[in-house]
Structures are given as C-alpha cells and as structure tokens.
Amino acid sequence: MNTKTLLGTVRRNATPQVILSIILGILLVYLVLVPIVVMLQETVIVHAMERFQIPGSRVGDFSTRHWEWMFTGENSYAFLYSPLMNTLAVSMSLALLSLVIGGALAWLVVRTDMPMKKLISNLGIVPYIMPSWALALAWITLFKNRRIGGSLGLFEFITGIAPPNWFSYGMFPIVVTLALHYFPFGFMLIGGALRNIDSQLEESAELLGASRAQVLRRIVMPLVLPMVFSTFLLTFSRGLGTFGTPAFLGGPVRFTVLSTLLHANLVGQRPGMGYIVALVMILFGMLVLYMDHKVIGARRSFVTISGKSGMSGLVRLGKLGKPVAVLVVVFLLSVTVVPLSVLALETVMLIPGTYRLSNFSLHYWLGPVSHSIGLATGEPGILRNPDVMRALGNSVRLGLVTAAICGTTGMLLGYTVVRLRGRRLSRYLDQLSFMPYLMPSIAFGSIFLALFAVQRGPIPSLYGTFTLLVIASSVKYLPYSSRAGIGAMMQVGPELEEAAVMVGARWTTRMRRIIFPLQKSAFFSGLLLPFISAMRELSLVVLLVTPRTQTATAITLRFTDRGWYPYSNAIMLLIVVTILITTIVSRKLMKTDLAKGLGG
Amino acid sequence: MARIELKNVTKKFGSVAAVDNLDLVIEDGSFTTLLGPSGCGKTTTLRMIAGLETPSDQGEIWLGDRCLYSAKEGHYVPPAQRKLGLVFQSYALWPHLTVFDNIAFGLEIAKLSRKELTKKVEHIASVLFIGELLQRFPNELSGGQQQRVAIARVLVMEPAVLLLDEPLSNLDAKLRMDMRAELKRLHAETQSTIIYVTHDQLEALTMSSQIAVMNHGKLQQYQDPMTVYHHPANIFTGDFIGNPKINLLPAEAIQADGGVQVSIGSLTTEIAGARMPENIGTEPLKITTGVRSEDFRVATEASPNMVRGTVYSVLPAGSQFYLKVKLEEEMITVTVYEDLHLNIDDPVWISVRSDRVKCFDETGLLIWRN
Known part of the structure; x- marks a missing residue:
C-alpha cells in the first residue's frame, strides 16, 4: 500500500463518528480508568500526616503499611471489617425492601384495575427526586431522642414516649429511609418491563388453560426477572455509595459504614487508608456491574426496545380496589408530603422541640444575625445568609452546567455508539460510559480527589474549583444521558442520515438539521436527570467541595454537624422545591420522561 | 454518459467478503437489477456505487469516463459529488420535515435561490402526482405516497443514475404491482439509468432490461430476464428464479x-x-x-x-x-x-x-x- 492509498484509507475511515468515538474514548479512559490507578498508587505511599505513624519514613516513601493496618492489623476489625459488614447488611436489606415496595407498586399500577393510577404514578417518583437524606433529616426531626442532646423529637413531644436508640439511629432507620428513597427505581424499571410484555404471550398461556396465578408465576415473573435482579443490583450499589443518610442517622450511635469511613479517613488526613476503602467499594461496584452484565446483558435490549404491546385483561381487584388505592396513596403521602411538612414545621419553631403556635417564627428563614437565642449564634436566616445563597447558586449552576454537558455528550455518545454498532469501539464506549452508573458515589468522588488533588503533567490541580465539581458530576451522571441518547438513536435509522449525505450535507448540517430535531425530546430527558441528580447529590461532592465551592447539599451537612436542624431543614426544602419546579416545568414544556434515562 | 463500471471490486466486513471480486458493466440507459437472496452482496454493491461504502482496498468504480473510486490511485469521490440518486428501502423520509422540505433539502444544501428551489420542487411534485401533499408530514402519507416523495426527493437533484434499494418491499401486494408499472414508465420517460436492488425474482423479471444474479458476493449470471429464466447459468440461478421453484x-x-x-x-x-x-x-x-x-x-x-x-x-x-x-x-x-x-x-x-x-x-x- 503506497502513501497515497494509505492517506485515502485514513481519510475515508476518519468519519465523524470514528473521530468522535476516539475523543470520547480517551476522555472516558482518563476520567474513569486512570484515577483508579492513581488511587492504587496513593495507597502505597507515605503521606504527610502519616510519617509519624511509620517511624523513619519520609513523605512519598513506598510502604505497604496501609494495607497491613486495614486488612491484617490488630485494629482491622474496626478499620475495615465491621464497617464492611455494616455496609453489606444495609445495602442488602435496603435493596430487598425497596424492591418489594417498588415491585408491588409497579404490579398494582401496570397489571391491576386499581383506581387513581395517575396520581399514584406521579407520587411514586417523588421520593426519588428528593435528596436521599431528606427522609433522614425528617426521621431525626420526628424520632430524635435525648441521646444527641438538645431538643425533643416531634414524636416524643406529642406522645411523651422516648423512642429507643435502635429505632432513632443506626441501621434500622438507615435501611428504612434509604429504601423509601430508592423504591421508585423498582417502580419505574419493573413497571417498564411489565408494560413491555407482549400480551399475546400471556394470552397464549391462558388459552392453554393456565390460571392467572400460573401466568404470573410461569410467564410474567421469568420475563421480568432479569429486570428485577438488575434493579436489585442498582439499588444495592447505590446503597454502597450513599453518604448523607448513614452520616446523619449512624453518627450519633457510631454506626459506621464504608462511605462514612472513607469520608472520615480523607477528612482526617489519612488518604492511604481512605483510598483503600474507596478501592474496596469500587471492587464491589465492579462486581455489581459484572453481574448486571452477565444477567441482563442480552435481555436488556428486549426489555427496553420492544415497544408494542397490547394489555391483556387487567387483574380485577374488585371491592379491594378502592381500599388498596387509598392505602397506597396514604403510604406515598406519608413518605413524601409528611416528611416535608415535618421539615417545614421544624423550620418555623423558634425554640426547637417545642411545637406550639406561640413558638411560631420565621427567624430561621428571615431572621437577622442574632446573639440572643442559644442556637446558631451569629447565623442569619437562610434567605438572608450569603453563604447559603451562594451555595444554592452553586447548586443550580452545577445542575445546569452538568445537565448541558451530560445532555450534549450523551447525545454524541448515543450517536457514535449506535452508528458504530457491531464494532469493538462501540462496545467499549458503551460499557465505559455506563461504568459510573454503578460506581458507589462517594468512592467515585474520591477518584476525582485523587486525580486532581495535585498537578499531573499538563493538567493543573483542580481541587477547590467549581470545574472539578462539574467534571465529577458530568462523568457520574453521564450514564443517564448516554442511555437516553443510545435509546433515542436506535430509533433513527442510518438511512435518514445517509439520505442527507447523498445530497452533500456536511456532518454539522446533518446533526443540526436531522439528528438533533429528531432527538429533541430524548435530549431534554437526558438533561433532566443529570440536573436533578447534581442538585440533590451529596455523596459525590462531599469530598470535593471547599467553602468557596460549597453546594446547597454540602452546606446542610455543616448545619446538621452542629445540630442546627432548622437551618439544614430549610435548605433541604429549598432544594426540593427547586427540583420539583424544574421537573414539572420541563415535563410540561419539553415532554420529558424521567424514566427514559433510567432504562439501564 | 451514465455507464457504470465496477472492476475487481471487493468489500469485506471483518473476514467475510460481502462482495467478492465483482466485475460488472451497467450500460447507459439500462434498467439493471441486482438480484439475490439476503446477504448476497447486492445492497453492498449498490452502496459502493453510491459511495456510502468503500471497497476494501481493491478495484475501481467508474461512472462514464469519470473515476469514482480507485484503490491503486487512492481516489475516492464522496457521495454527493457523484450525482447519483439513492432511494432507500425504508424511504428515509425525515419525519420532522414536510414533504416540501424533504424534497427541497438537497437543493438548499446546494444553495439554490428560494425561487428556483420552489419551482423545481413543485415541478417534480406534479410529475409524481404529489403536488397536493407538499405541506403534509411523512407520517400523514400512505406507503405509496411516501415512496413517491422519496423518489421525488432524489429526482429533483437530477441524478445521472437512479439507485433503488428494494423500494417496493414495504408496500402491499396490489400497490406493488401498480408501482412496478409506474417505475417502468418513469424509466422509459426519463431514459435514465436505473440500478435496482431486489430479492424478489418476479420483480426482477418484470421490470429489468438486465438482471445481475448474485450469491455469496459473486456474480452468478448477468443477462436479460428471458435468458436468465430459460437458460440459467447454474443450479443456483435456476433454483432462485421462477415460481413455483424449478x-x-x-x-x-x-x-x-x-x-x-x-x-x-x-x-x-x-x-x-x-x-x-x-x-x-x-x-x-x-x-x-x-x-x-x-x-x-x-x-x-x-x-x-x-x-x-x-x-x-x-x-x-x-x-x-x-x-x-x-x-x-x-x-x-x-x-x-x-x-x-x-x-x-x-x-x-x-x-x-x-x-x-x-x-x-x-x-x-x-x-x-x-
């Protein structure tokens, strides 16, 4: 092959999709895979604060001490094994519990003639769009006992009964509140799978004499089983990486899980041990990713793509219909409206723990800097507090920028993955962009801490910058957008673009005039989830924020740490309201569909 | 002159040769059908002529005395400059554009004045009896109408050669019969060269002036329909053509x-x-x-x-x-x-x-x- 042919070959193969895929591939490798190597490296060197614990060592020396302390040392039970056991127990139980709740809801809404389905469907996703630890804050407000000092919980105030410790703090409330946050996964994903089952499959079974129960057990269950399992894994891995809830509810009784352990290690200047914890979490994340791939891999397309299906006769609930619906609505209200009201109530009671009308005050919202009351000395009301306002601004900005980056990248990723379908490059890109989905959030955050803490080659240290938050959030939430992008691109046949190629439309013209207009709704759906996630996320950014780049979520942590619950509750309410308004507006204006990006 | 010549053209996907050392001359003004079962390489051949695929570093493609592709010379003319029109099996009408905008798209890219563009679109629409449909969207059209729009979109660019990829396979049986007659008429009226891909042997027999039978990427026989029917060059051609089967x-x-x-x-x-x-x-x-x-x-x-x-x-x-x-x-x-x-x-x-x-x-x- 002479140079001329070679050049020709290169030019012809260098189609926009190939160039794009290479750029995206390099970026993803750098942002997803390289950090893991960096973390490994961090675990085997001596850091500034650690040289006193390792006699005769200097900063930067090679040392396997961290691994020894964590895995074989005399304190390894407290350092690693006990938090690990706690984490697995919590994640397992919350995944099971949320699966049961979500699955049952999905079945009721999709497969039965229960009334009030629309209301229930809408209410059913609300817990998911709230920050995960909003329920934890509400739980504390309700069931606080005297252990952490200060004021009474609402429950004790009303009944006079002090809730026991196991009920107020630790594993039990962590599992319950997280399950109540994550059950919408099961609701949406299993609901989608149930909806996609071709009714003919069930009808043929019925015609062969199978009873309703048999159809459910022999036909429906096996068909949705991969999705059930996938949902379980997804929730499980979310449980691994969540930080806020175990920090708030576990802290008072020293119930430690990996995420709080990781946080404590990194905040306490023990990066070597911290990164080991992160690696352990990533290992579990990978395991989950691998299992998900094994179980659902080929079936995924079956579940998400097939659209056409009639609905066979719904299961008749008869007289039970109404009571069941009412029960479901009451349940959903009690995990959404009730906790938010409790939070709201707390913010307007001047003296915490005294729930009387005479105690009503907007002090925590609008009050001036005060020195007179015992709580929160020197802190102005939330709406007059420049720190809080800046943090809220940061959150909205983070949400918007992340959404824009994710939406655009997700669409381009969808484009390249679908256009290069069948090639190895396409498969790698698809898998690489999906990896952050199942990575424990806090471990993922620590990855970026490791990567950008110091200058590496031409890339400057980004610690303490807003850019770092944007990068971390964009990569973490990219899977939502890339799922939506890939799903939408599947519907756009290559001929639609080739027809434009035939008349000489350039790539940019094709994107602008053909691909983008066809993808609009999917594109906006791909924006919404990253926006919501970036707005309400704490676990991912908790390690990355500095006072200047504080987000609204991170600032709540500052207030809860000091026991200033009215403030953290008020901020929580602001976050929830922002998210709710965005969701509703974008649903009305852009016809976005939250479930689209979730179809992992 | 719209004579197309393929010399020694091969296309490999991985290690599989979809088109294997194909030599084929398509005469100016002919209605040539590439016929064969699915996976025989007929669509790949058409797409290589169109320029949407490039041969695997071997052979040449000529349009008249113009070289479209040459492996030896490293020469490749991009699709739009080949002046060929391709009608896709799925029609590939852009669902977000009206019929008018669909037809006008290529003219816009070519930067025609609005006046000239409108004139051309309206003319071609009247030729194909879709003048009434210009403001509709593709999903508001019947299958037959969609097909006319797809053909109009290609003809408005005045291509030297019309390439049709299974254009009738999405129509119901009766409509297919009507469209066969219309395509044949279109061919006679425009006297353009048509290359037509199909797996339907009856369609090939009824419409073509020449049939190129392909199997496993190789040309099996290349003659007029009656000769192919009565004197199949080999068992494959004899077996593939004719209903009931030979x-x-x-x-x-x-x-x-x-x-x-x-x-x-x-x-x-x-x-x-x-x-x-x-x-x-x-x-x-x-x-x-x-x-x-x-x-x-x-x-x-x-x-x-x-x-x-x-x-x-x-x-x-x-x-x-x-x-x-x-x-x-x-x-x-x-x-x-x-x-x-x-x-x-x-x-x-x-x-x-x-x-x-x-x-x-x-x-x-x-x-x-x-």
Missing part, C-alpha cells in the same frame, strides 16, 4: 445419434444436437436436470412415452393449477392451465418438453444450451 431431478445422460439422451428415472428425453463432453468414457454421465413446472406435459390417460405418476395434492390458483405429483422416487411440481378435474391419488401421465430441459454438471454449471 424441479431439480437427478438424471443420467448418454450420447445418442441425434444428440444426448437424458433419463430422469424412466422418463427419457433427447437434447437435439448436443454432444457429450470429451474423455468421459462410455458410462452414463450423472447429471442434475432442472425442469420448470410449466415445462411438463400432463395427460389423464396412459399414452406412449409418458410415465405414470400419482397426484399428491392439487392447488388451484385461478388461471392455473399447481399439481404436486409423486413421480417414481421424486416429488415434482407441475403447472397446468386447464382444469383436469384431478383428485388426490389419481393417476397422471407425465412427459417433459425436451427443448426446455436444463442439464447441470456435478459442479452445478449448465451443460448444454439448446
């Missing part, structure tokens, strides 16, 4: 005085003027014969030189009747054009039209052409 029957051949005598079981016939290949000795040659269903003669009573068979099944089809007949060891399909009032298990007597029997050697190639 009857392939094992036979033996020996040299006789006036030609070659062929025995299909006890049914014998003579191919006049034919000569056995040299150097095969005196043993009868084992061959495969191909007999089309209409090339049998059928009698309801015993007659000389006919062999008795048994009716296995009768399939009336209006203007003709298909019979499945058990003839000695073989099951054959026979077409008759009158109602013989036959029932299952009735005896029938069969002979063949000797001038229509096709003989293939053990490699599947046609031996004698009578």
Whole structure:
C-alpha cells in the first residue's frame, strides 16, 4: 500500500463518528480508568500526616503499611471489617425492601384495575427526586431522642414516649429511609418491563388453560426477572455509595459504614487508608456491574426496545380496589408530603422541640444575625445568609452546567455508539460510559480527589474549583444521558442520515438539521436527570467541595454537624422545591420522561 | 454518459467478503437489477456505487469516463459529488420535515435561490402526482405516497443514475404491482439509468432490461430476464428464479445419434444436437436436470412415452393449477392451465418438453444450451 492509498484509507475511515468515538474514548479512559490507578498508587505511599505513624519514613516513601493496618492489623476489625459488614447488611436489606415496595407498586399500577393510577404514578417518583437524606433529616426531626442532646423529637413531644436508640439511629432507620428513597427505581424499571410484555404471550398461556396465578408465576415473573435482579443490583450499589443518610442517622450511635469511613479517613488526613476503602467499594461496584452484565446483558435490549404491546385483561381487584388505592396513596403521602411538612414545621419553631403556635417564627428563614437565642449564634436566616445563597447558586449552576454537558455528550455518545454498532469501539464506549452508573458515589468522588488533588503533567490541580465539581458530576451522571441518547438513536435509522449525505450535507448540517430535531425530546430527558441528580447529590461532592465551592447539599451537612436542624431543614426544602419546579416545568414544556434515562 | 463500471471490486466486513471480486458493466440507459437472496452482496454493491461504502482496498468504480473510486490511485469521490440518486428501502423520509422540505433539502444544501428551489420542487411534485401533499408530514402519507416523495426527493437533484434499494418491499401486494408499472414508465420517460436492488425474482423479471444474479458476493449470471429464466447459468440461478421453484431431478445422460439422451428415472428425453463432453468414457454421465413446472406435459390417460405418476395434492390458483405429483422416487411440481378435474391419488401421465430441459454438471454449471 503506497502513501497515497494509505492517506485515502485514513481519510475515508476518519468519519465523524470514528473521530468522535476516539475523543470520547480517551476522555472516558482518563476520567474513569486512570484515577483508579492513581488511587492504587496513593495507597502505597507515605503521606504527610502519616510519617509519624511509620517511624523513619519520609513523605512519598513506598510502604505497604496501609494495607497491613486495614486488612491484617490488630485494629482491622474496626478499620475495615465491621464497617464492611455494616455496609453489606444495609445495602442488602435496603435493596430487598425497596424492591418489594417498588415491585408491588409497579404490579398494582401496570397489571391491576386499581383506581387513581395517575396520581399514584406521579407520587411514586417523588421520593426519588428528593435528596436521599431528606427522609433522614425528617426521621431525626420526628424520632430524635435525648441521646444527641438538645431538643425533643416531634414524636416524643406529642406522645411523651422516648423512642429507643435502635429505632432513632443506626441501621434500622438507615435501611428504612434509604429504601423509601430508592423504591421508585423498582417502580419505574419493573413497571417498564411489565408494560413491555407482549400480551399475546400471556394470552397464549391462558388459552392453554393456565390460571392467572400460573401466568404470573410461569410467564410474567421469568420475563421480568432479569429486570428485577438488575434493579436489585442498582439499588444495592447505590446503597454502597450513599453518604448523607448513614452520616446523619449512624453518627450519633457510631454506626459506621464504608462511605462514612472513607469520608472520615480523607477528612482526617489519612488518604492511604481512605483510598483503600474507596478501592474496596469500587471492587464491589465492579462486581455489581459484572453481574448486571452477565444477567441482563442480552435481555436488556428486549426489555427496553420492544415497544408494542397490547394489555391483556387487567387483574380485577374488585371491592379491594378502592381500599388498596387509598392505602397506597396514604403510604406515598406519608413518605413524601409528611416528611416535608415535618421539615417545614421544624423550620418555623423558634425554640426547637417545642411545637406550639406561640413558638411560631420565621427567624430561621428571615431572621437577622442574632446573639440572643442559644442556637446558631451569629447565623442569619437562610434567605438572608450569603453563604447559603451562594451555595444554592452553586447548586443550580452545577445542575445546569452538568445537565448541558451530560445532555450534549450523551447525545454524541448515543450517536457514535449506535452508528458504530457491531464494532469493538462501540462496545467499549458503551460499557465505559455506563461504568459510573454503578460506581458507589462517594468512592467515585474520591477518584476525582485523587486525580486532581495535585498537578499531573499538563493538567493543573483542580481541587477547590467549581470545574472539578462539574467534571465529577458530568462523568457520574453521564450514564443517564448516554442511555437516553443510545435509546433515542436506535430509533433513527442510518438511512435518514445517509439520505442527507447523498445530497452533500456536511456532518454539522446533518446533526443540526436531522439528528438533533429528531432527538429533541430524548435530549431534554437526558438533561433532566443529570440536573436533578447534581442538585440533590451529596455523596459525590462531599469530598470535593471547599467553602468557596460549597453546594446547597454540602452546606446542610455543616448545619446538621452542629445540630442546627432548622437551618439544614430549610435548605433541604429549598432544594426540593427547586427540583420539583424544574421537573414539572420541563415535563410540561419539553415532554420529558424521567424514566427514559433510567432504562439501564 | 451514465455507464457504470465496477472492476475487481471487493468489500469485506471483518473476514467475510460481502462482495467478492465483482466485475460488472451497467450500460447507459439500462434498467439493471441486482438480484439475490439476503446477504448476497447486492445492497453492498449498490452502496459502493453510491459511495456510502468503500471497497476494501481493491478495484475501481467508474461512472462514464469519470473515476469514482480507485484503490491503486487512492481516489475516492464522496457521495454527493457523484450525482447519483439513492432511494432507500425504508424511504428515509425525515419525519420532522414536510414533504416540501424533504424534497427541497438537497437543493438548499446546494444553495439554490428560494425561487428556483420552489419551482423545481413543485415541478417534480406534479410529475409524481404529489403536488397536493407538499405541506403534509411523512407520517400523514400512505406507503405509496411516501415512496413517491422519496423518489421525488432524489429526482429533483437530477441524478445521472437512479439507485433503488428494494423500494417496493414495504408496500402491499396490489400497490406493488401498480408501482412496478409506474417505475417502468418513469424509466422509459426519463431514459435514465436505473440500478435496482431486489430479492424478489418476479420483480426482477418484470421490470429489468438486465438482471445481475448474485450469491455469496459473486456474480452468478448477468443477462436479460428471458435468458436468465430459460437458460440459467447454474443450479443456483435456476433454483432462485421462477415460481413455483424449478424441479431439480437427478438424471443420467448418454450420447445418442441425434444428440444426448437424458433419463430422469424412466422418463427419457433427447437434447437435439448436443454432444457429450470429451474423455468421459462410455458410462452414463450423472447429471442434475432442472425442469420448470410449466415445462411438463400432463395427460389423464396412459399414452406412449409418458410415465405414470400419482397426484399428491392439487392447488388451484385461478388461471392455473399447481399439481404436486409423486413421480417414481421424486416429488415434482407441475403447472397446468386447464382444469383436469384431478383428485388426490389419481393417476397422471407425465412427459417433459425436451427443448426446455436444463442439464447441470456435478459442479452445478449448465451443460448444454439448446
């Protein structure tokens, strides 16, 4: 092959999709895979604060001490094994519990003639769009006992009964509140799978004499089983990486899980041990990713793509219909409206723990800097507090920028993955962009801490910058957008673009005039989830924020740490309201569909 | 001049050759059909002509005296500069654009003035009877209308060659019949060169001036429809073309005085003027014969030189009747054009039209052409 042919070959193969895929591939490798190597490296060197614990060592020396302390040392039970056991127990139980709740809801809404389905469907996703630890804050407000000092919980105030410790703090409330946050996964994903089952499959079974129960057990269950399992894994891995809830509810009784352990290690200047914890979490994340791939891999397309299906006769609930619906609505209200009201109530009671009308005050919202009351000395009301306002601004900005980056990248990723379908490059890109989905959030955050803490080659240290938050959030939430992008691109046949190629439309013209207009709704759906996630996320950014780049979520942590619950509750309410308004507006204006990006 | 020539063109996907060393000349003004089963390389060939695929570093593609692709020279002309029009199987109408905008898209890219553009779009729309539909969206059109729009979108660019990729496969049977006639008319009126891809042998027979039969990326036969039908170059072509399928029957051949005598079981016939290949000795040659269903003669009573068979099944089809007949060891399909009032298990007597029997050697190639 002479140079001329070679050049020709290169030019012809260098189609926009190939160039794009290479750029995206390099970026993803750098942002997803390289950090893991960096973390490994961090675990085997001596850091500034650690040289006193390792006699005769200097900063930067090679040392396997961290691994020894964590895995074989005399304190390894407290350092690693006990938090690990706690984490697995919590994640397992919350995944099971949320699966049961979500699955049952999905079945009721999709497969039965229960009334009030629309209301229930809408209410059913609300817990998911709230920050995960909003329920934890509400739980504390309700069931606080005297252990952490200060004021009474609402429950004790009303009944006079002090809730026991196991009920107020630790594993039990962590599992319950997280399950109540994550059950919408099961609701949406299993609901989608149930909806996609071709009714003919069930009808043929019925015609062969199978009873309703048999159809459910022999036909429906096996068909949705991969999705059930996938949902379980997804929730499980979310449980691994969540930080806020175990920090708030576990802290008072020293119930430690990996995420709080990781946080404590990194905040306490023990990066070597911290990164080991992160690696352990990533290992579990990978395991989950691998299992998900094994179980659902080929079936995924079956579940998400097939659209056409009639609905066979719904299961008749008869007289039970109404009571069941009412029960479901009451349940959903009690995990959404009730906790938010409790939070709201707390913010307007001047003296915490005294729930009387005479105690009503907007002090925590609008009050001036005060020195007179015992709580929160020197802190102005939330709406007059420049720190809080800046943090809220940061959150909205983070949400918007992340959404824009994710939406655009997700669409381009969808484009390249679908256009290069069948090639190895396409498969790698698809898998690489999906990896952050199942990575424990806090471990993922620590990855970026490791990567950008110091200058590496031409890339400057980004610690303490807003850019770092944007990068971390964009990569973490990219899977939502890339799922939506890939799903939408599947519907756009290559001929639609080739027809434009035939008349000489350039790539940019094709994107602008053909691909983008066809993808609009999917594109906006791909924006919404990253926006919501970036707005309400704490676990991912908790390690990355500095006072200047504080987000609204991170600032709540500052207030809860000091026991200033009215403030953290008020901020929580602001976050929830922002998210709710965005969701509703974008649903009305852009016809976005939250479930689209979730179809992992 | 819109003559297309492919020299030595190969396209590999991975290690599989979708098109294997293809040489093909498509004459100016012809209606040439690329025919074959799915995966035979016909669409890939069309897409290489269009420029949407490039050959795997080998061969050349010419349009008249203009080189479109040459591996040796490293030469490649991008699709839009080839001045070829491609109509896709799915029509590929842009769902978010009106019919007008769909047709006008290419002209816009070519930066035509609004006035000229409108004139051209309206003209082509009236030629194809879609003038009333210009403001509609594709999903508001019937299949036939969508197809016209797809053709209009291509014709408005005044292509040198029209490439059609299975354009009728998404239409229902009746509409397909109408569109065949219209496409043929379009060809006659515009006198353009058309390259047409299909897997439907009947479509190929009814519409083409030339048929290129392909299988496994290789050209099997390239001739006019009647020759391809009556003188298939090999078993594959004979078997692929014709409905009902050709009857392939094992036979033996020996040299006789006036030609070659062929025995299909006890049914014998003579191919006049034919000569056995040299150097095969005196043993009868084992061959495969191909007999089309209409090339049998059928009698309801015993007659000389006919062999008795048994009716296995009768399939009336209006203007003709298909019979499945058990003839000695073989099951054959026979077409008759009158109602013989036959029932299952009735005896029938069969002979063949000797001038229509096709003989293939053990490699599947046609031996004698009578």
